[in-house]
Amino acid sequence: MDLDGVIVFKGWNLKGGLNLEGHKDLSRQYSIINTAIPNELIYPLVDRSGNVQTALVKAGERVLKGQVIAGSKGVQGTLLHAASSGLVKENEWRMIAHPSGLKSECLIIATDGLDECCPVDEPVDYTQLSAADICEKVHQAGIVGLGGAGFPTAVKITPNNVRTIDTLIINGVECEPYITCDDRLMQQYPSEILLGIQVLLRALAIENCVIGIEEDMPEAIEAIQKAIECSGFNQIQVKVVPAVYPAGGERQLIYQLTGRETPNQGFPADVGVVCQNVGTVMAVYQAIVKGQVLIERVVTVTGMGINKPQNMWARIGTPIKDLVSQCGGYNGPIERLIMGGLMMGFSLPDDDVGITKATNCILVATSKEVTKSSEAEMQPCIRCGECALACPVNLLPQQIYWHSQGGAHQKCQSFGLFDCIECGCCDVVCPSHIPLVQYLRASKSKVFLKRREDEAAMLAKQRFERRDTRKAQEKVAQEQRIRLKKLALVKLQKESASSPVKMQDKS
Amino acid sequence: MNFTWASAPHIKPRDSVSKIMFKVLLALLPSIFLLAWFFGCGVYINILLATSTALIAEAMVLKLRGRAVLKCLKDLSALVTAVLIGIAIPTLAPWWVVVLGTFFAIVIVKQLYGGLGFNLFNPAMAGYAFLLISFPQEMTAWAMPESLNVWLFSDIIRLIFSVQLPDAMTIDGITMATPLDVVKTQVAMNPYSDVTVLPLGIETLFAQGWGWLSLSYFVGGLWLVQQGIIAWQIPLGILSALALISAGFYFYDAQTYTSPLFHLLAGATMVGAFFIATDPVTAATAPKGRFVFGFMIGVLMYLIRVWGGYPDAMAFAVLLMNIAVPVIDYYTQPRVFGTRR
Ligand code: SF4
Numbered sequence A: 001m002d003l004d005g006v007i008v009f010k011g012w013n014l015k016g017g018l019n020l021e022g023h024k025d026l027s028r029q030y031s032i033i034n035t036a037i038p039n040e041l042i043y044p045l046v047d048r049s050g051n052v053q054t055a056l057v058k059a060g061e062r063v064l065k066g067q068v069i070a071g072s073k074g075v076q077g078t079l080l081h082a083a084s085s086g087l088v089k090e091n092e093w094r095m096i097a098h099p100s101g102l103k104s105e106c107l108i109i110a111t112d113g114l115d116e117c118c119p120v121d122e123p124v125d126y127t128q129l130s131a132a133d134i135c136e137k138v139h140q141a142g143i144v145g146l147g148g149a150g151f152p153t154a155v156k157i158t159p160n161n162v163r164t165i166d167t168l169i170i171n172g173v174e175c176e177p178y179i180t181c182d183d184r185l186m187q188q189y190p191s192e193i194l195l196g197i198q199v200l201l202r203a204l205a206i207e208n209c210v211i212g213i214e215e216d217m218p219e220a221i222e223a224i225q226k227a228i229e230c231s232g233f234n235q236i237q238v239k240v241v242p243a244v245y246p247a248g249g250e251r252q253l254i255y256q257l258t259g260r261e262t263p264n265q266g267f268p269a270d271v272g273v274v275c276q277n278v279g280t281v282m283a284v285y286q287a288i289v290k291g292q293v294l295i296e297r298v299v300t301v302t303g304m305g306i307n308k309p310q311n312m313w314a315r316i317g318t319p320i321k322d323l324v325s326q327c328g329g330y331n332g333p334i335e336r337l338i339m340g341g342l343m344m345g346f347s348l349p350d351d352d353v354g355i356t357k358a359t360n361c362i363l364v365a366t367s368k369e370v371t372k373s374s375e376a377e378m379q380p381c382i383r384c385g386e387c388a389l390a391c392p393v394n395l396l397p398q399q400i401y402w403h404s405q406g407g408a409h410q411k412c413q414s415f416g417l418f419d420c421i422e423c424g425c426c427d428v429v430c431p432s433h434i435p436l437v438q439y440l441r442a443s444k445s446k447v448f449l450k451r452r453e454d455e456a457a458m459l460a461k462q463r464f465e466r467r468d469t470r471k472a473q474e475k476v477a478q479e480q481r482i483r484l485k486k487l488a489l490v491k492l493q494k495e496s497a498s499s500p501v502k503m504q505d506k507s
Numbered sequence B: 001m002n003f004t005w006a007s008a009p010h011i012k013p014r015d016s017v018s019k020i021m022f023k024v025l026l027a028l029l030p031s032i033f034l035l036a037w038f039f040g041c042g043v044y045i046n047i048l049l050a051t052s053t054a055l056i057a058e059a060m061v062l063k064l065r066g067r068a069v070l071k072c073l074k075d076l077s078a079l080v081t082a083v084l085i086g087i088a089i090p091t092l093a094p095w096w097v098v099v100l101g102t103f104f105a106i107v108i109v110k111q112l113y114g115g116l117g118f119n120l121f122n123p124a125m126a127g128y129a130f131l132l133i134s135f136p137q138e139m140t141a142w143a144m145p146e147s148l149n150v151w152l153f154s155d156i157i158r159l160i161f162s163v164q165l166p167d168a169m170t171i172d173g174i175t176m177a178t179p180l181d182v183v184k185t186q187v188a189m190n191p192y193s194d195v196t197v198l199p200l201g202i203e204t205l206f207a208q209g210w211g212w213l214s215l216s217y218f219v220g221g222l223w224l225v226q227q228g229i230i231a232w233q234i235p236l237g238i239l240s241a242l243a244l245i246s247a248g249f250y251f252y253d254a255q256t257y258t259s260p261l262f263h264l265l266a267g268a269t270m271v272g273a274f275f276i277a278t279d280p281v282t283a284a285t286a287p288k289g290r291f292v293f294g295f296m297i298g299v300l301m302y303l304i305r306v307w308g309g310y311p312d313a314m315a316f317a318v319l320l321m322n323i324a325v326p327v328i329d330y331y332t333q334p335r336v337f338g339t340r341r
């Protein structure tokens, strides 16, 4: 690369990781297309981490595009907006975009095709906004991390007096095979992304920004670099990272770009970094500079099982089947429908599922691209250690697996079970075809369950102890009462006994 | 439309156990040919006996344990064990020695512990040690290279299967002491003997075939390392420990102690370092731990060779270190990303 100001990393600084075949050429060369308004918009009333969203509109109500329709409470609460105008239907239990493949209560809008908008705020000049204003607007626009985790962005950029931030890192590393939505965004909207970065820098009150882009996205690198030159935002730096999976993992990228190691129990903010995904930056730009709320995002619809793979601006809530039909439909026998990437995405049993803010990719895979259900072929672990070599967090997955098989979930924790980022590298290299990630995940949930049970037991114990002490106290009090009564009785008897004597004496 | 459900990652796996085992077998091929070249085609018969015993025994046990027989046999691990036993046993040993050793390795050491992946001890070495302790006489019947010129294949078959020698030959006349045996017996007879006068030069090692054999294991092993099949830390640990210690003693007193090169090229050093101690199931599993594991094997080998009761020590050193694996594994966990240094 011959661009000035671009820093290219020669080596991969972390241990582990994999060189994966990209399959990006299926979709990266096509411009992002707009999609038609679907007949139905489906919004699960629960997000991926299980937080409940409360519907703020009633069945039968007409909603406008951009209107708030649901929200979750708490510090990490987020808002959800209608992606088009239409009538709210009765809530239904539908399959949702969740790894469990379970059904959940969904808010459904039957669109009317008018796409009538809510009145929007006049766009304002972001340089006139205070940090608090920006955070509030980001919150009002319903922006969450669009890279997959779905963490509320406003929370991430709200100033915090405990940790000082000095660097904003923009994650433009799409290390997962097939996905090209961020690549396309950077190619097509470089100046918008830079403005979004300016807004974030203003909110964080810092100067430094590094954009990490993978080496196999030359067009994106060039576009961003050109835009930096044109705009004069020279404090924004582009760094090129090697195409190693999982270079785009938040902690991995921070380490690669800054050499700082996020503590395993902590957050990027602990090492002075805030990390945002390119898509999120775009959403921030749209919210602050354009006054638009987050109702659509770029989704890569790809795979050999789709006729015309491409990137599309899809409304949040659009059923997958609508997107698929706008990509020319399915092509031949499909082995698996995956939401997300080949490595960390989850398979869906059905295509009537609405996309969420975290959906970056719909991968329609044929049996040429994915494994068939392979539980039957699994062999015992031969302790070859390949999994440990591939692990980017330096775990010994074979040991965790071994102890989880023996039910020693505490032992698993001492081998770093909870530091596993579920990237799947270990799984891919295992010659015994052990679904390690699945086992590690199961082990994690067992530990959680155990913890909850322990807590419950603790509570019960405390309650029991409290009852015991209360009883003991009551007993003491009662004994006290009885003693007093007895004393009084004795006194009375004595009195009554002595009085006749006296009387006798008197007599 | 409905789709099958599966958990991430969805990508196809890269390798398989059978592929790994197959490559190990491939890397052993040149050495097998060399063995036959120097010590007679008895080695083919040994391997044939060992592999058929291993496959039959494994199939039997799997059947009894109610496991999928074919699926397990397909992993080729039994075959690797069998071949390692086949090449470790002297070329003129009677047939039942091989069969017994293999049976012990597969049934007792491997399957009774739970099969592939669950055995604590290296099956091939446990089988070998078992034979060495039970039948010391038969376990030293290495054919003398020169004597083989006059042999017919049928003679060897006859010797192995009915322990009958061709006319006018005695067992002492056709077998020879391995170089390590020579050192051991010499020092046992006279602790102060001068090893420099013994026929232990590097030329003798090569003339008797041992040197070439070791080299072939070395090359095969390097190929396996390059292929990512075996962990380089283990052979490096073994060879460096052996070389360091023997060099120390050699320079201290060259008349009593043999040279480092001798230790590296004689006996089972190379085959052990690259093909036996590297059995992943019974070795330490973390990279650092693997080096420690190998290094300790090297140390033990030297101790046993020089001061122990057996001329060679690979089997015992590996088995002893197999016991230490859990401890090594515990203390050599790599530092997890994000935890304090
Ligand atoms: S890669 Fe698979 S077989 Fe090898 S050590 Fe890890 S879990 Fe065991």
Ligand code: SF4
Pocket (backbone or CB within 6 Å): A387, A390, A391, A392, A393, A394, A395, A397, A419, A420, A421, A422, A423, A424, A425, A426, A427, A436, A437, A440
């Ligand atoms: S899934 Fe977990 S254990 Fe496996 S490689 Fe990734 S971080 Fe390591």
